[in-house]
Amino acid sequence: MSVSSLRRFRAAVAAAAVLTAALGVGTSAAHADTAPTAPTQTRFQEPRDLLRALDFDALAADGWTVTDEEEETDSAEATEVVELVAETTPAPPAVTPEELTRIVPGIPAEKVEQFIAPLNEAMARSGIDNPVRQAAFIAQLAVESDSFRTFEEYASGRAYEGRADLGNTHPGDGERYKGRGAIQITGRHNYEKVSEHIGVDFVAHPELLAAPENAFTTAAWYWTSRNLNEVADTAGIVRVSELVNGGHHALGRRIDDFKRGLDVLLQP
Incomplete structure (x- = not known):
């Protein structure tokens, strides 16, 4: 059995959101409303290889599967996820x-x-x-x-x-x-x-x-x-x-x- 590419996408988006929030990715003292509690980040700091921790083959071995009905539901949900990500993803810092x-x-x-x-x-x-x-x-x-x-x-x-x-x-x-x-x-x-x-x-x-x-x-x-x-x-x-x-x-x-x-x- 294999996990659908859509489930991979949704899990990746969720993981990226959680990991990004946890690490304070994309924040800096210059752009924050309040003083950061974590070490100051640079203007750009992207997670590296974080999503490789999601072992989809192992999930498939544990019994993950996707029915046609789930695929149709997931398709609509994926559209919402993409739109939400597009709306909430901040633009890269402009050069001053x-x-x-x-x-x-x-x-x-x-x-x-x-x-x-x-x-x-x-x-x-x-x-x-x-x-x-x-x-x-x-x-x-x-x-x-x-x-x-x-x-x-x-x-x-x-x-x-x-x-x-x-x-x-x-x-x-x-x-x-x-x-x-x-x-x-x-x-x-x-x-x-x-x-x-x-x-x-x-x-x-x-x-x-x-x-x-x-x-x-x-x-x-x-x-x-x-x-x-x-x-x-x-x-x-x-x-x-x-x-x-x-x-x-x-x-x-x-x-x-x-x-x-x-x-x-x-x-x-």
């Missing part, structure tokens, strides 16, 4: 203006308040929700945008002329579709793809990609389109940098910014 300044010391002071909200919104929508992912994302943006000083490549873009790998097959595409946005999206092909995703015609109006309201949204699109959350979690910052830049340009700076980001975001 002070933290962004410490991660990217070169960011112009007047840009911090202007960019902090769209940066956090882009990360929240794209699952950039732990310190490794956030530090990696901000490190790439910091290098690509010259510490958030520009959302348009300084070079003319002529070097990209005729680059079929970038989709630059029309005369003038190199300059027209040079790097823009917080992550310097480059080439006609990428402009076409991001236009489809965002719903703004960046192909006809490439300059719009450099507007602050679009710069972070398009950077997050590029990030998720390359599955860089998983790359950051598993392969590391060097591989992330290769997939963003196509090489090792300013790799030392990207690594330094990443390390600084971790130092800042992991502090209590």
